[in-house]
Amino acid sequence: MSIRVSVLIALLSVLLVLAGLWVGANVDLLPLQASTNAPVYDELFQVLFSIGTMLFLGVLGLLIYTLVRFRRSSGDLGDGAATEGNLPLEIVWTAIPAVVVLFVGLYSYNIYERMGGMVPLSDHGAMHGMAVGEENGNAKVWAGIGAAPGLSPAVSVDVTAMQFAFIFRYPESNIVSGQLHVPEGQLVQLHMQANDVIHAFWVPQFRLKQDIIPGQPTVLAFTASRPGTYPIICAELCGLYHGAMHTSIVVHGRESYEQWLTENTPPPVTA
Amino acid sequence: MANSISPHATHLQPQGWWRYFGFSIDHKVIGIQYLVTGFFFYLVGGVLAGMIRTELATPISDYLSREAYNEILTMHGTVMIFLWIVPVVNGAFGNYLVPFYVGARDMAFPRLNAVAFWMIPPAGILLIGSYFIGGAAQSGWTAYPPLSLTTPATGQVVWILSVLLLGGSSILGGINFIATILKLRRPGLKLMQLPMYCWAMLGTSILVVLSTPVLAGTLILLAFDIVAHTGFFNPVQGGNAVVYQHLFWFYSHPAVYIMVLPAFGLVSEILPVHARKPLFGYTTMVYSILAIVFLGLIVWAHHMFTSGTPPWMRLFFTIATSFIAVPTGIKFFNWLATLWGGKIALNSAMLFSCAFILNFVLGGITGVALAQVPFDIHVHDTYFVVAHFHYIVYGGTVFVIFASVYHWYPKFTGRLLNEPLGTLHFVLTFIGFNLCFGPQHWLGINGMPRRVSEYDPQFTLMNQVSSAGALLMAISTLPFLFNVIYSAFRGELAGDNPWRALTPEWLTSSPPPVENWHGPAPHVEHPYGYGMVDPA
Numbered sequence: 001m002s003i004r005v006s007v008l009i010a011l012l013s014v015l016l017v018l019a020g021l022w023v024g025a026n027v028d029l030l031p032l033q034a035s036t037n038a039p040v041y042d043e044l045f046q047v048l049f050s051i052g053t054m055l056f057l058g059v060l061g062l063l064i065y066t067l068v069r070f071r072r073s074s075g076d077l078g079d080g081a082a083t084e085g086n087l088p089l090e091i092v093w094t095a096i097p098a099v100v101v102l103f104v105g106l107y108s109y110n111i112y113e114r115m116g117g118m119v120p121l122s123d124h125g126a127m128h129g130m131a132v133g134e135e136n137g138n139a140k141v142w143a144g145i146g147a148a149p150g151l152s153p154a155v156s157v158d159v160t161a162m163q164f165a166f167i168f169r170y171p172e173s174n175i176v177s178g179q180l181h182v183p184e185g186q187l188v189q190l191h192m193q194a195n196d197v198i199h200a201f202w203v204p205q206f207r208l209k210q211d212i213i214p215g216q217p218t219v220l221a222f223t224a225s226r227p228g229t230y231p232i233i234c235a236e237l238c239g240l241y242h243g244a245m246h247t248s249i250v251v252h253g254r255e256s257y258e259q260w261l262t263e264n265t266p267p268p269v270t271a
Numbered sequence: 272m273a274n275s276i277s278p279h280a281t282h283l284q285p286q287g288w289w290r291y292f293g294f295s296i297d298h299k300v301i302g303i304q305y306l307v308t309g310f311f312f313y314l315v316g317g318v319l320a321g322m323i324r325t326e327l328a329t330p331i332s333d334y335l336s337r338e339a340y341n342e343i344l345t346m347h348g349t350v351m352i353f354l355w356i357v358p359v360v361n362g363a364f365g366n367y368l369v370p371f372y373v374g375a376r377d378m379a380f381p382r383l384n385a386v387a388f389w390m391i392p393p394a395g396i397l398l399i400g401s402y403f404i405g406g407a408a409q410s411g412w413t414a415y416p417p418l419s420l421t422t423p424a425t426g427q428v429v430w431i432l433s434v435l436l437l438g439g440s441s442i443l444g445g446i447n448f449i450a451t452i453l454k455l456r457r458p459g460l461k462l463m464q465l466p467m468y469c470w471a472m473l474g475t476s477i478l479v480v481l482s483t484p485v486l487a488g489t490l491i492l493l494a495f496d497i498v499a500h501t502g503f504f505n506p507v508q509g510g511n512a513v514v515y516q517h518l519f520w521f522y523s524h525p526a527v528y529i530m531v532l533p534a535f536g537l538v539s540e541i542l543p544v545h546a547r548k549p550l551f552g553y554t555t556m557v558y559s560i561l562a563i564v565f566l567g568l569i570v571w572a573h574h575m576f577t578s579g580t581p582p583w584m585r586l587f588f589t590i591a592t593s594f595i596a597v598p599t600g601i602k603f604f605n606w607l608a609t610l611w612g613g614k615i616a617l618n619s620a621m622l623f624s625c626a627f628i629l630n631f632v633l634g635g636i637t638g639v640a641l642a643q644v645p646f647d648i649h650v651h652d653t654y655f656v657v658a659h660f661h662y663i664v665y666g667g668t669v670f671v672i673f674a675s676v677y678h679w680y681p682k683f684t685g686r687l688l689n690e691p692l693g694t695l696h697f698v699l700t701f702i703g704f705n706l707c708f709g710p711q712h713w714l715g716i717n718g719m720p721r722r723v724s725e726y727d728p729q730f731t732l733m734n735q736v737s738s739a740g741a742l743l744m745a746i747s748t749l750p751f752l753f754n755v756i757y758s759a760f761r762g763e764l765a766g767d768n769p770w771r772a773l774t775p776e777w778l779t780s781s782p783p784p785v786e787n788w789h790g791p792a793p794h795v796e797h798p799y800g801y802g803m804v805d806p807a
């Protein structure tokens with residue numbers, strides 16, 4: 001390989017890396033960020049998007065260049081070079097995906113930990129304050145993302161998913177609502193249950209999703225970071241009205257949440 | 272038996288066109304039967320896809336009833352996987368090519384082979400027929416309980432029967448391929464001299480034989496739950512719905528490789544011929560197939576990252592899944608290196624093969640991303656996943672099927688397909704496909720779940736772009752259909768070996784005689800010896 005070719009290859013590689021980084025940083029495909037999870041997720045997304053762009057553009061460029069440069073001229077009945085392999089080269093392109101994948105794996109593990117995903121299952125800490133689980137006595141509780149044991153949530157909500165609605169119960173104030181209301185900046189814990197079929201709780205702006213599986217009470221925790229109204233979508237096929245199974249989550253500022261609570265708390269039942 | 276010329280065999284085999292409609296035991300006839308039947312179901316599945324994209328052209332659920340929509344999305348997935356892709360990349364090309372490649376006159380078990388094929392039409396008729404007897408299954412091709420226990424039972428049970436038949440056919444085929452490749456090789460032909468498609472079929476068949484019985488067992492339990500009200504997967508009766516998911520994906524992840532490994536093999540045959548170069552890195556190609564087979568068996572739970580799987584399990588399946596990118600990456604670099612320095616004919620077979628490389632690389636990149644638990648949690652069960660797997664199975668495998676038809680049509684018929692029509696078919700398919708599935712990545716990331724018949728109006732434009740792409744894909748089949756029918760009668764005569772290829776199926780007449788060679792089978796030690804030996 002001549003020096004000129006080597007320099008050219010090095011230059012093109014640098015260009016490719018720059019292009020990938022630029023695309024990752026400037027092309028925004030994601031919805032609004034409305035939870036503390038979202039920026040962490042988006043960091044991972046950006047890195048993967050950059051690496052993916054480099055790989056894709058690299059293969060695209062190489063393929064088009066090859067097809068143009070080595071195109072058969074009409075009437076040429078000869079064969080190409082009889083190269084059957086090249087061990088050093090093959091080692092290089094075994095190493096490239098191996099290194100990329102190793103990096104991506106370690107990095108996404110780090111992201112996952114920052115999201116609070118590495119919580120052991122059936123942790124008794126997660127059971128703590130679990131209104132739904134108490135009925136089931138020895139029921140295992142499954143942890144979705146962010147359900148770290150020992151954390152005491154500011155707001156705790158029981159969620160029931162059913163064909164075709166979500167119902168939210170606030171055990172402290174006896175509010176029952178079809179819409180989820182939470183305060184900004186505070187840890188919210190959901191105790192989720194389904195009684196008919198599998199549903200999934202998804203808030204795209206929170207980058208948060210968890211299946212709600214019958215027979216498997218599940219805890220999910222998050223901290224909303226931006227007041228507003230966002231969709232809650234059922235993401236698991238659950239029957240005829242699956243596509244219509246959505247509601248919204250209202251993230252309140254501190255005072256507005258208190259106001260919502262007082263306005264909606266039902267008067268105590270006099271027996 | 273299949274290794275020696277049996278003089279009466281030719282008399283036992285019918286010779287006219289009607290042999291394609293009977294119980295032929297000629298592997299080539301069975302291969303064509305698989306191909307044409309598969310293509311028929313591709314059209315059926317395509318019509319279903321068209322109905323889905325029509326419904327999704329508007330944000331409200333208006334074109335189809337909700338029952339019909341869920342039936343159609345279930346049927347679309349089932350038909351495309353079990354009646355089109357699996358039978359065609361395995362059954363059709365496997366049956367046609369593998370005996371040639373090992374230097375045999377037929378498969379190891381020719382009657383079993385015919386039985387395996389003839390299980391497919393009844394299964395297909397059952398599946399489609401269920402639509403008219405109380406409605407087809409509505410719980411998606413995954414049939415997750417408890418939903419599949421609560422949707423109308425008749426359709427679900429018929430669906431199970433049909434998939435069991437198709438799985439059975441697939442297992443019989445797998446056993447046959449393993450026996451043929453390992454036991455029926457021409458004396459002196461070493462495993463490491465086999466064309467790459469044989470290795471792909473060996474790997475695939477191992478996956479089929481190991482994983483399909485698990486699916487069968489699972490579906491039988493599911494049928495018991497539906498019919499006899501046992502409670503294996505029903506939490507109300509103490510069953511566990513997540514166990515079903517584990518068992519289901521223990522088959523259905525390998526099923527992805529059952530659909531793509533043979534495609535890898537076919538591309539490995541097509542590229543060297545049209546680039547006039549040896550297949551680059553034969554040995555690493557073989558080992559990467561074996562690595563994919565092994566890894567493919569231990570990654571299933573990446574479909575369950577939001578199902579409440581324990582953290583260690585999420586971690587393990589993330590790592591195992593990501594590492595599939597290594598052997599897969601090797602194959603793609605090897606194909607690029609095969610092209611490099613060649614004398615490339617940019618014909619339809621080559622165009623579809625190269626587009627396969629691009630599409631699959633994109634699908635692979637999103638696949639590695641999806642393997643990361645934190646990434647997956649946001650996009651799981653959304654249109655992002657729909658886009659990802661269509662880039663794998665359509666952009667990957669279906670593109671390869673088309674490339675293969677252009678490449679082997681002259682072998683099947685003795686006539687060439689029309690090239691300008693082929694190029695038109697390619698351009699329409701490539702644009703339509705990317706228009707249809709590209710925007711779906713964005714839809715999923717931004718909040719559109721999969722398997723819905725209505726959506727937030729903010730997604731209307733992208734859905735309409737996607738539907739327009741689907742329309743283009745539908746149109747693209749017309750030049751192809753016309754081409755295969757017209758060329759069968761009026762196509763340019765191909766001669767025996769129009770591509771001057773070196774693999775054994777070309778070293779006989781086109782179409783080949785009943786037992787493949789008039790004389791003894793040729794001994795092919797260098798199936799990719801371009802530039803090394805004189806083309807025969």
Ligand SMILES: [Cu+2]
Nearest residue numbers: 199234238245
């Ligand atoms: Cu639902």
Ligand SMILES: [Cu+2]
Nearest residue numbers: 524527571573
């Ligand atoms: Cu998988």
